[in-house]
Amino acid sequence: MSDNTNDTEPPVTAERPDSAFHVTGTDHITLIGSNVEDTVEFYRDVLGMPLVLKQPNLDAPHVTHLFFDTGDGRIITFFVEEGRQSNPAPQRTGIGAVHHISFRFDPERIEEVRAGLEERGRGYNEFDRSIFYSLYTSDHNGLTIELTTDKFDVPDDRRGEVLALAQRKRVEAGADYAKEEHLEAALEELDIPVEPVDLPDAPTGAGGLD
Known part of the structure; x- marks a missing residue:
């Protein structure tokens, strides 16, 4: 079942598509x-x-x-x-180029991540992305690197399933983007323990470097 109101749009679902392979x-x-x-x-x-x-x-x-x-x-x-x-100049991306790469870190190590970037002279910005939390820096060639952690403990083998259901909750609520309550509701419906992690407050908004 599609979570989109427009049937011409591709469905957002964790189900495997009827693809070539x-x-x-x-x-x-x-x-x-x-x-x-x-x-x-x-x-x-x-x-x-x-x-x-x-x-x-x-x-x-x-x-x-x-x-x-x-x-x-x-x-x-x-x-x-x-x-x-x-x-190190910021990259200007075009069609087919890489916009950014995101790597995960354990939420309890956020101070270690901050300190490590600062010790190496790496600037960063920090944002609350509603269903996850991210720090943005860049590598030696100007590629934006996102360091991100989940706000809830989401099992790796069920991540797609959780996000697809959170998407459905978002659409049903008429929200512009997925929020914590949509992710939490998805976890509850899937009988996955809701285990929020402790993260600091941070602004929302555009990522990247100043």
Whole structure:
């Protein structure tokens, strides 16, 4: 059943679509990076991602392929080259470009995240996103990095189901965007324990860096 009033819009649902085939998850995402040193310094030494594989790009051996474990076994990789200069200026995205990448952190470690960014001279903005909470910074090439944590304990294997039901609650309530009460109601309806986490107050609004 569609949660949209306009039947021409795609349905928002956690049910598997009648598609050509179904993928089973994200394996890795690859970005064009600058050089080894700056990429390792940010993703390993600031965000804490182990560098788990370093080898030539199989399609262009003069390019180095770096693999980082993001923390849950999912991988982010970079094609880098010696001599490429990093460019910290904010990126201007176009169709098909990457707007931002979001990584999760444990809510009880928010002070550690703030302190770590500050110690490394990384500016950040902090926002309450209603159903989640985020800090925004940028990497050495101006890519916006979102560091986010859930406001409720949502099981990973039921995240899509929870969000799709929260979407239905949002539509039924006539709200412009999903709010805490929609997510909480979805968890209750799905018989998932409602366990709010303790997070500080923060403004809502546009993300990114000043």
